[in-house]
Amino acid sequence: MKLEDSLVRYEGNFSRLTEVKGYLVNFIADILKDTQHIDSITGRVKSIKSFSEKAQKEVEGKLKYSDPLIQIQDQIGVRIIVFYKSDIETITQKILTYFTEIEQKRHIPDDPSKFNYEAVHLILAIPDDYRNQKLEPEECPEFFELQIHTLFQHALAEAGHNLSYKPSSPIDDEQERKVAFVAAQAWGADLIFNELIQSLGSKEQ
DSSP, X not given: OXXXXXXXXXXXXXXHHHHHHHHHHHHHHHHTTTOSSEEEEEEEEOOXXXXXXXXXXXXXXXXXXXXXXXXXXXXXXXXXXXXXXXXXXHHHHHHTTTSOEEEXXXXXXXXXXXXXXXXXXXXXXXXXXXXXXXXXXXXXXXEEEEEEEEHHHHHHHHHHHHHHHSOSSOOXXXXXXXXXXXXXXXHHHHXXXXXHHHHTOOTTO
């Protein structure tokens, strides 16, 4: 499919994608209704502008995606924010009993001296029973992205992304050091809170 046709189709499918996002958020919320330490479960549909920019991304002078509607896997995204780092694995395993995993990425800094973005990203299949009953094949991708963050990871990602990647003017070395300092503080807070909840007893309390 030509790029222009993909962009037109995506815009036409946007309201349907929004419905699917709502279904996924509600389904996941129901799965996790008895799970402790969840702050929020939210969803989003990639904006038409963001989809267009990603669809037009080039690698070595060629379009990265030959069929963006199929290949861009995060058109629909769901995010789970938890209190403690140990909750991430609990949530991940519970989710994987209900969804088919396509891909899993654990974002951790390559350099142990760095304190960069951390999270678990899962690419999951949209359940077949829902797709078959509610959707036409061309209306929605087969997959969606699920991100699982702690509160501190989420705060750092949201605030730090704009500071580091979308500044109104180039960030200088001193400002970069300040971002790194905040990232280290967030990492430390996650570590300490997780150790505290473990030492104070069962999560069931």
